[in-house]
């Protein structure tokens with residue numbers, strides 16, 4: 001993990017699930033020992049654990065938490081309970097496909113296990129969640145390796161939200177090429193959008209890159225186009241919550257505007273996408289469900305009202321960027337370029353979210 005002084009984003013320790021509370025960062029470091037499946041659901045919903053890959057790993061362990069006190073149940077009842085908890089966990093947030101990917105992979109694995117007792121099946125679930133966790137780290141490494149050549153000596157990189165180490169259990173996705181280039185001794189600078197309204201860029205990306213010694217400058221979201229117009233950005237790298245079969249993708253609100261501005265200024269625009277975030281069953285961006293969050297996140301700042309009383313507000317947490325604005329997807333198997341429908345399918349047809 002790049003943020004060396006921090007505890008891991010997610011840890012499974014002797015049957016307990018420990019989550020680093022990302023709503024308290026960077027000023028407080030609080031690790032929560034998750035008591036039950038409702039607490040997992042709330043931690044995901046309330047963004048204490050957030051970022052698509054981290055949500056997938058947390059949900060996989062979340063199912064283990066859901067089932068850990070049920071190992072004395074008859075096996076059929078254990079299996080029925082598992083399905084019930086899986087359906088519940090999937091409702092925590094709608095946009096990041098990693099949530100349903102993680103939960104469904106756990107269910108598939110449970111069906112493949114021919115266990116005669118619940119304790120055996122529970123142990124198999126813990127093994128599978130641990131594999132999902134380990135694979136997540138490896139996906140980040142792969143994205144770092146393939147994305148690193150996009151970052152050259154003296155260049156400027158712009159990123160949005162936090163697709164960093166905190167959003168995964170490894171080097172991050174959008175930040176993996178950044179960490180790889182930094183390790184390789186390349187000198188470059190990063191602009192981190194603050195990311196209204198919940199400030200994942202200011203609180204998390206700026207923090208973890210600074211901790212790692214990367215040259216990072218925080219900007220307000222609405223400064224991004226201006227910074228691009230000054231020739232300070234050579235490449236934009238963002239993360240994603242879901243990539244549809246045609247290459248349209250959802251990411252934190254504000255990403256679409258960045259892609260349009262990058263296109264205007266002729267700046268390459270890359271999306272870091274582990275295979276766990278690919279959704280080949282969704283044909284295009286119009287079918288991606290966008291989470292609409294509480295209006296108070298817009299009308300209030302740090303708990304204090306800034307908008308007039310009774311002000312109407314919209315708070316879509318994500319937007320969809322059309323594939324035409326994407327230069328390429330940085331995946332763990334290489335950079336995927338247009339035509340995306342064909343190239344994504346040919347590389348990832350066998351993965352869990354494929355049709």
Ligand code: MRU
Nearest residue numbers: 050051052163167173239240252
């Ligand atoms: O609402 P969040 O903080 O979960 O949104 C996170 C993002 O939009 C990230 O860019 C995305 O999940 C990719 S994380 C590697």
